[in-house]
Amino acid sequence: xxxxxxxxxxxxxxxxxxxxxxxxxxxxxxxxxxxxxxxxxxxxxxxxxxxxxxxxxxxxxxxxxxxxxxxxxxxxxxxxxxxxxxxxxxxxxxxxxxxxxxxx
Amino acid sequence: xxxxxxxxxxxxxxxxxxxxxxxxxxxxxxxxxxxxxxxxxxxxxxxxxxxxxxxxxxxxxxxxxxxxxxxxxxxxxxxxxxxxxxxxxxxxxxxxxxxxxxxxxxxxxxxxxxxxxxxxxxxxxxxxxxxxxxxxxxxxxxxxxxxxxxxxxxxxxxxxxxxxxxxxxxxxxxxxxxxxxxxxxxxxxxxxxxxxxxxxxxxxxxxxxxxxxxxxxxxxxxxxxxxxxxxxxxxxxxxxxxxxxxxxxxxxxxxxxxxxxxxxxxxxxxxxxxxxxxxxxxxxxxxxxxxxxxxxxxxxxxxxxxxxxxxxxxxxxxxxxxxxxxxxxxxxxxxxxxxxxxxxxxxxxxxxxxxxxxxxxxxxxxxxxxxxxxxxxxxxxxxxxxxxxxxxxxxxxxxxxxxxxxxxxxxxxxxxxxxxxxxxxxxxxxxxxxxxxxxxxxxxxxxxxxxxxxxxxxxxxxxxxxxxxxxxxxxxxxxxxxxxxxxxxxxxxxxxxxxxxxxxxxxxxxxxxxxxxxxxxxxxxxxxxxxxxxxxxxxxxxxxxxxxxxxxxxxxxxxxxxxxxxxxxxxxxxxxxxxxxxxxxxxxxxxxxxxxxxxxxxxxxxxxxxxxxxxxxxxxxxxxx
Numbered sequence: 001x002x003x004x005x006x007x008x009x010x011x012x013x014x015x016x017x018x019x020x021x022x023x024x025x026x027x028x029x030x031x032x033x034x035x036x037x038x039x040x041x042x043x044x045x046x047x048x049x050x051x052x053x054x055x056x057x058x059x060x061x062x063x064x065x066x067x068x069x070x071x072x073x074x075x076x077x078x079x080x081x082x083x084x085x086x087x088x089x090x091x092x093x094x095x096x097x098x099x100x101x102x103x104x
Numbered sequence: 105x106x107x108x109x110x111x112x113x114x115x116x117x118x119x120x121x122x123x124x125x126x127x128x129x130x131x132x133x134x135x136x137x138x139x140x141x142x143x144x145x146x147x148x149x150x151x152x153x154x155x156x157x158x159x160x161x162x163x164x165x166x167x168x169x170x171x172x173x174x175x176x177x178x179x180x181x182x183x184x185x186x187x188x189x190x191x192x193x194x195x196x197x198x199x200x201x202x203x204x205x206x207x208x209x210x211x212x213x214x215x216x217x218x219x220x221x222x223x224x225x226x227x228x229x230x231x232x233x234x235x236x237x238x239x240x241x242x243x244x245x246x247x248x249x250x251x252x253x254x255x256x257x258x259x260x261x262x263x264x265x266x267x268x269x270x271x272x273x274x275x276x277x278x279x280x281x282x283x284x285x286x287x288x289x290x291x292x293x294x295x296x297x298x299x300x301x302x303x304x305x306x307x308x309x310x311x312x313x314x315x316x317x318x319x320x321x322x323x324x325x326x327x328x329x330x331x332x333x334x335x336x337x338x339x340x341x342x343x344x345x346x347x348x349x350x351x352x353x354x355x356x357x358x359x360x361x362x363x364x365x366x367x368x369x370x371x372x373x374x375x376x377x378x379x380x381x382x383x384x385x386x387x388x389x390x391x392x393x394x395x396x397x398x399x400x401x402x403x404x405x406x407x408x409x410x411x412x413x414x415x416x417x418x419x420x421x422x423x424x425x426x427x428x429x430x431x432x433x434x435x436x437x438x439x440x441x442x443x444x445x446x447x448x449x450x451x452x453x454x455x456x457x458x459x460x461x462x463x464x465x466x467x468x469x470x471x472x473x474x475x476x477x478x479x480x481x482x483x484x485x486x487x488x489x490x491x492x493x494x495x496x497x498x499x500x501x502x503x504x505x506x507x508x509x510x511x512x513x514x515x516x517x518x519x520x521x522x523x524x525x526x527x528x529x530x531x532x533x534x535x536x537x538x539x540x541x542x543x544x545x546x547x548x549x550x551x552x553x554x555x556x557x558x559x560x561x562x563x564x565x566x567x568x569x570x571x572x573x574x575x576x577x578x579x580x581x582x583x584x585x586x587x588x589x590x591x592x593x594x595x596x597x598x599x600x601x602x603x604x605x606x607x608x609x610x611x612x613x614x615x616x617x618x619x620x621x622x623x624x625x626x627x628x629x630x631x632x633x634x635x636x637x638x639x640x641x642x643x644x645x646x647x648x649x650x651x652x653x654x655x656x657x658x659x660x661x662x663x664x665x666x667x668x669x670x671x672x673x674x675x676x677x678x679x680x681x682x683x684x685x686x687x688x689x690x691x692x693x694x695x696x697x698x699x700x701x702x703x704x705x706x707x708x709x710x711x712x713x714x715x716x717x718x719x720x721x722x723x724x725x726x727x728x729x
Contacts, residue, residue, distance in 0.1 A: 021716055024709070024712055025709050025712060025713055025716075026709075028709070094708045094709060095707055095708070095709070097708075098705075098706030098707065098708075100706065
């Protein structure tokens with residue numbers, strides 16, 4: 001079985017995380033931003049899996065199940081919020097939704 | 105039975121509370137009768153208490169009733185306790201009885217006023233405070249009453265607060281009396297620090313036991329208390345507030361600024377006479393101030409054209425007589441003049457109030473005239489009051505009271521011919537300005553037509569007071585005519601009698617002179633103001649008259665040396681120099697706020713980026729460790 005060194009695995013998770021972060025920063029559409037957040041979540045989950053594999057402990061796997069549950073909940077709430085935002089502002093452009101901004 | 109004296113100040117206080125708390129629900133009629141009735145009840149109680157007290161004399165000279173403990177901390181001990189002796193009895197009688205008549209009058213006088221309930225509430229609070237002042241057993245409770253009457257005086261001078269100048273007059277009265285009050289509380293504290301008690305009797309006993317006559321501390325303390333008395337009683341040099349205080353309604357001027365409150369200074373000095381006898385210099389100062397005040401105010405009264413201001417200066421002048429009597433140690437003469445003055449001066453103010461009301465708020469006597477036929481009751485009562493004020497011989501009470509003062513000013517141990525001369529000149533002035541008022545206001549041709557008719561509620565108190573200002577004198581007749589000593593007999597149970605120096609008893613001669621002086625004053629008034637008004641017209645435009653009219657320019661002097669510099673300082677301080685440091689701190693914080701609020705630009709992605717950078721920085725530092 002081909003074993004990938006742990007550094008490479010972590011690096012892969014890191015790249016995934018930064019891809020998510022960059023997606024979050026460059027996209028203005030709220031749906032895409034939510035998707036980028038999902039990617040970041042998954043990269044964090046991946047690190048848990050890697051750690052569990054590395055030390056041969058089940059805790060990491062368990063943690064990932066938790067993360068999946070949290071992500072599912074987050075997506076449900078996030079999508080509901082996005083629906084409401086769209087309903088209210090008729091746009092999903094995050095830069096246009098700045099009503100709480102300091103007006104000075 | 106004795107504890108009934110606590111009810112005397114409590115009744116007006118109760119009606120004050122009723123009027124303040126539930127007054128909105130009461131009709132005007134009920135309001136008026138609660139206001140007057142409570143003082144009427146207090147007056148009845150005073151008479152009952154007084155008769156019992158006089159019957160118990162001379163066995164029982166004073167008694168004390170402790171109502172409750174007021175404050176107790178260490179050796180500081182003060183109770184709400186009242187004590188009755190002949191001095192406080194006389195003051196109580198005058199306050200409640202004259203106060204009752206004035207309240208009855210007010211029901212008619214204030215009938216159309218929108219502040220009807222407020223007026224009666226304040227008046228009741230005033231009467232209550234004044235009664236606390238004269239009945240107080242300890243000097244701290246007395247000071248409570250003292251400040252209470254000052255407060256009510258302020259509130260009632262500024263009663264018609266919609267006119268800004270009334271508010272100014274009220275503040276002036278308050279601030280000037282405050283100067284005296286501050287000196288007085290310092291005096292009280294000195295007494296307490298030295299003797300560890302507030303009880304007036306104990307203080308006086310200890311003072312006479314421990315302080316030598318003429319010692320510095322006695323002189324200083326007496327002088328501080330005197331300052332309080334000068335402020336309250338509008339004596340030189342703190343007299344300027346009283347003429348302006350006439351901005352209040354006439355019943356207020358009658359009750360507070362003629363009959364009762366302004367004589368609180370007389371009461372204070374009489375009450376603490378033992379302390380003053382330890383300071384002969386201060387005694388001499390009192391007599392001198394009294395003599396000067398009665399002259400200055402007498403001349404000032406000659407130059408006034410506002411009816412109420414004439415009476416105000418006359419009040420200052422008459423209280424000057426009382427101070428003169430106090431200064432020469434003739435306490436009973438001072439208290440006697442206080443009582444008679446309360447009768448006739450309340451009468452004069454009330455009658456003047458009617459005149460002003462009927463003539464539609466006309467204060468200027470030169471625009472009045474010929475009122476003798478139109479309002480005969482007011483004319484005859486006003487005439488009686490003026491006759492009593494000018495000490496018309498034999499028939500009026502004012503003659504007997506003023507004559508006693510004049511005689512003692514000469515014959516007392518500390519008196520002398522100079523004080524007597526000042527008094528006799530003052531007597532001439534008094535007769536002159538009193539009848540100047542009469543001739544200009546009530547004789548001659550009518551210049552303003554009355555707009556309404558005075559009611560019975562107003563005239564009946566006038567008649568009662570007029571009777572009192574005539575017969576009130578017969579309870580104390582000098583040795584040369586009848587020797588009746590009912591009043592001084594009563595007073596001398598509490599206060600020391602006057603010490604007469606070894607002179608020939610020529611009291612009849614002095615009486616003759618003062619009688620002639622009073623008559624000639626009236627005659628001159630008749631010549632100048634009735635027969636030959638031409639002279640009067642020329643005099644009215646002279647500079648001397650201007651000097652009199654401005655009350656010898658005291659206001660101007662005080663404005664120049666005290667008020668204006670303080671206003672100037674205030675103008676500078678308005679720029680808040682000392683606040684610059686604090687303001688700069690606030691500005692710095694504001695600047696920081698401006699800069700930081702730039703980052704709050706409403707761009708969600710910008711927030712995420714700064715978030716990420718922040719986390720990256722923190723992680724970098726943590727890993728480097």
